[in-house]
Amino acid sequence: MFITLEGIDGSGKSTQAKALYAYLSSVKGSRNIVWTREPGGWERGDLVRKLLLNGSLEHPLSELYLFMIDRCEHVSRVINPAIKEGKVLLCERYTDSTLAYQVWGRDISFDRVTSLFKWSDFPVPDITLWLDMDPEKACDRTLCRGRNDRIESGGVPFMKKVRNGYQELSCMFPERIKKINAEESPQNVTASIIATIDSFTL
Numbered sequence: 001m002f003i004t005l006e007g008i009d010g011s012g013k014s015t016q017a018k019a020l021y022a023y024l025s026s027v028k029g030s031r032n033i034v035w036t037r038e039p040g041g042w043e044r045g046d047l048v049r050k051l052l053l054n055g056s057l058e059h060p061l062s063e064l065y066l067f068m069i070d071r072c073e074h075v076s077r078v079i080n081p082a083i084k085e086g087k088v089l090l091c092e093r094y095t096d097s098t099l100a101y102q103v104w105g106r107d108i109s110f111d112r113v114t115s116l117f118k119w120s121d122f123p124v125p126d127i128t129l130w131l132d133m134d135p136e137k138a139c140d141r142t143l144c145r146g147r148n149d150r151i152e153s154g155g156v157p158f159m160k161k162v163r164n165g166y167q168e169l170s171c172m173f174p175e176r177i178k179k180i181n182a183e184e185s186p187q188n189v190t191a192s193i194i195a196t197i198d199s200f201t202l
Contacts, residue, residue, distance in 0.1 A: 001200065002083060002123060004094040006166060007131035008159045010138030011182045012189065013092045016131060019190040020197070024088055034082040037092035039070040042077040064102045068116060071095075075122055083123060096128055096169055096177070104165025105158055124176075127200055129193055130166050131182035135159035 005013045005020075014037075021035045036042075040049030048070045057063055071094075082089045095117055102108045135156045170177040178196050182189055 001127070002079075002089045002091070002125045003197070004091045004096065004125040004128045005131065006093060006096045006100070006128055006177075007133065007182060008100075008135060008138050008162050008166070010141035011131040011133040012141075012186065013131060015186055016129075016182075016189055016193055017090060017092050019186075020193055021090055023190075023194055023197075024090065028088055033088050033090065034078065035090045036074070036078050038074060038094060038097065039067060041091070042070075042074045045070060045073065048073075060106065061108070063106070064098070064108060064113065067098050067102070068120065071098075071122065072120055075120075079123060091125075094125060094128075095122055096130075096166065099169060100162045100165030104168070105162045126176070127197070128173075128177045129196065130170055130177050130179050131189070132163070132166065132179050133182040135163055137183060 003020075005017050007013055017035065017037075021033060024033045039052050040046050048066055051057075052063065052066050052070070057066075079089060079091070098117075099110070099113060103110045103113055139156050139159060166177075170179055180189060180192050180196065184192070
């Protein structure tokens with residue numbers, strides 16, 4: 001099973017990924033679970049991650065292509081091997097992040113981005129958990145973490161566009177993308193996630 005967690009910055013993806021990993025490990029055994037993330041979830045991927053989050057990029061497509069490079073290596077080195085081995089794969093951010101941030105956030109053509117996905121033969125998740133949260137509340141969280149990275153620096157207006165992107169994607173792919181209210185307590189969010197996962201066959 002290929003599970004992805006999505007949402008705007010500050011929606012609690014890492015916290016919920018940790019909780020979900022613990023739950024899945026208790027059900028399937030930790031050896032059967034692969035927990036990864038994008039960008040940078042592969043050996044030496046931290047180099048691309050640092051450039052994406054803190055680098056100075058000028059061309060409007062540089063960010064998209066860096067995400068594509070990162071994903072190509074991530075899929076080849078981590079995702080496809082886990083799928084072939086029949087493991088449960090849990091990934092923080094994946095293709096829906098690219099669509100929400102690049103198409104709705106950066107105004108790049110939806111058709112062009114999705115054509116790159118198809119050309120690159122990226123596997124499609126079985127289920128995507130979208131942690132939905134008000135952008136103002138989410139941005140308050142990111143400010144509490146300290147200095148924002150390059151992407152977070154777009155602030156509330158940018159995150160509102162990204163959130164709209166996730167909403168549109170959830171309407172386009174309702175069978176795969178499941179909306180989770182991320183404004184509740186972390187414990188309640190975890191409970192909602194587990195209930196959603198349990199509705200699928202592990």
